[in-house]
Amino acid sequence: MTARIMVADGIATARITLKVRLSAVRYDVAAVASAAQLMQELDAALPDLIILGNFPDGSAIDICGRLSRDPRLADIPVLMLVRPEQRLAALQAGATATLEPDVDDQMLMARIRNILRQSDAPQASRMGMAEAPAGFVHADRPLIVLIADSQTRARRWRQMLSERMPCRFEIRDPDEALGAASAGRTADLYLISADIRERGDGLRLLSELRSRQGSRDAGFVIAIGPDRAELSAIALDLGAGDVMPDALCTAATAEAAAVSLQMLLSRKSKSDQRRAEVQRHMLWAMTDPLTGLYNRRYALPKLADIARDAMLAHQGFAVFAIDLDHFKAVNDCHGHTAGDAVLAEVAQRLRDTIGVDGMTARMGGEEFLAVQGNCPPVRAVRIAEALRLAVQARPVRLPGLSGGGAIRVTASVGVAMVAPADDIWPDQLARVALERADRALLAAKAAGRNQVVCSRAERAA
Structure with missing residues (x-):
């Protein structure tokens, strides 16, 4: 538009x-x-x-x-x-x-x-x-990194700006700045000479810092000499938040530079807050608030992604459908606070058992889903049994509001082991694998609960 x-x-x-x-x-x-x-x-x-x-x-x-x-x-x-x-x-x-x-x-x-x-x-x-609009607020003093064409100029910048801004100032050369950014020691704002060692190399440094994960969200200001005005437009198009004269030789120019830098710091602070808010909303949209596991909305597309990766790598994967046994009795006898405590504790045990290489989700109520990629049948059976044992390993302590104490909980596990084929789409493969795991879970329930049942078909269709 x-x-x-x-x-x-x-x-x-x-x-x-x-x-x-x-x-x-x-x-x-x-x-x-x-x-x-x-x-x-x-x-x-x-x-x-x-x-x-x-x-x-x-x-x-x-x-x-x-x-x-x-x-x-x-x-x-x-x-x-x-x-x-x-x-x-x-x-x-x-x-x-x-x-x-x-x-x-x-x-x-x-x-x-x-x-x-x-x-x-x-x-x-x-x-x-x-x-x-609120004034600029920063929990700690913001860090401004100064990268000038000479130590004398960098020290002059620090002297003139530190008198006007409650910030920390560090003088670095280009290599130090890039190294610190790569190591995660980034700055809130970089003030860079357009010409450092060679003509225009400050603009190249700007591009490098803006491309690094550790420094891309910082603010950038390019300081330009009086005979290099043509670089101003280029610097702005490369992503500098502002340009300013490189000679802070009077109180007025230093004051104007300080106001401009302060505005950029304020803008960065607000941008950081909005970015964190977006990340929180993304996390809330994909996780279950009680257990912290992924929710059904996220888990089902993720399962399709795992199926796609497995097909590309020509590797099998395993889907585990897990349901707590007689969970309704927990709520009826001890209250929903106790039920929530049980769900949260079981979720943690399932997550720890699957590990960071797999996916664990709460599908609703007392139903959970776990997925493990690159998982041959023998390993899938071993993981399923480990999940079952993790749930019953020790009693779950109940909160004081529920009367305290502890109760023993068990779970039934249905396993679907999947070997991808070329004639089925990943979404369909994921859907059929989940259906097979659910049928195996029902079989485990029917067989007496607190056990593992495997659906051993070699492929999902």
């Missing part, structure tokens, strides 16, 4: 020119000439990006501050077109980034692409449900 950009500029020629430049690359552009028009348009629909230009009364900074303080609008990124001497004020007012008004097309489009790529505000904020 084409991004929608709102251009707000009080100078007609600048506004029209900017709209033409953006429309030429197929952005959906709307243009307004005043703060009142801007707020009216924002009441109607929220854009993906706001570009604030010049206003004759000098109110652009005030408008930016007003946007950043509005909970409904605070997550919309704002790109301000200001002179270098106004950059600090713009960033302090809440601008996501700044460019000079006469910026060329390459840098303008690179900066817009960069902002839109990084703008992943939660949907709640787009629906007017977001709270006011």
Whole structure:
């Protein structure tokens, strides 16, 4: 979908020119000439990006501050077109980034692409449900790694930034940075010279760090010399969160750099929180909350994956259907709290027996599933018996709310040993294998419970 950009500029020629430049690359552009028009348009629909230009009364900074303080609008990124001497004020007012008004097309489009790529505000904020943005919060002081073209420059960066940011700073060379990232000793943010030992090798280092598992989620800023401005657009397109001058020679430039770095750290913190939340939801979607085992929704597709892998490797696998014996009596005599304790303990015993190479799942109630890949028949029988013995090995202690004490629990196990064939699809192979294991389980129940019954067919169909 084409991004929608709102251009707000009080100078007609600048506004029209900017709209033409953006429309030429197929952005959906709307243009307004005043703060009142801007707020009216924002009441109607929220854009993906706001570009604030010049206003004759000098109110652009005030408008930016007003946007950043509005909970409904605070997550919309704002790109301000200001002179270098106004950059600090713009960033302090809440601008996501700044460019000079006469910026060329390459840098303008690179900066817009960069902002839109990084703008992943939660949907709640787009629906007017977001709270006011919180300040940057980090349990420990964030670590910023400095990789400069000389130790003198790196020390200068550390001196100027440490006076303005409550962070830890480490000076590293490229090899040390890559080695630390590979070893898991990553940083929250990397500040890298565009030219370190050779021209442009800082950009190559950026690409390397962004490709490593240990450092890909860090923030990145590229420091560029005054005669290397053409690298700015390239750095942004390579994934740098921002670019800045490499000479922090005045208090104003250092302050602007600190504000920009702080914004990137805040953005990274929020991104980390959202990523952790997504991972939690993924975990909740695939696991049973009581036992911590995989649930039925995850287990059945996973069983098909195991069947597919077995077919590709021309190896057999085993499916174990496990059911606790007389479990209803546990709930009836001791209560559901006791029943939950039994399920949780049995699940742990089954998981420990199958090990990390297999899969264990709770299919519902007191029914469990275990799968072991690359499992010949003799081993499958041995594992099935180990599962049965693990359940009855020792009594399960009951919680105090259930009266305490301990009870003995047993389980019946049905086993299906599968030898893949070329004329059956993996999904069908998994489904038939599960059906065979279930039939074997029913046979174990009918034969008196607390025993193993094997379905010994050489193939699943």
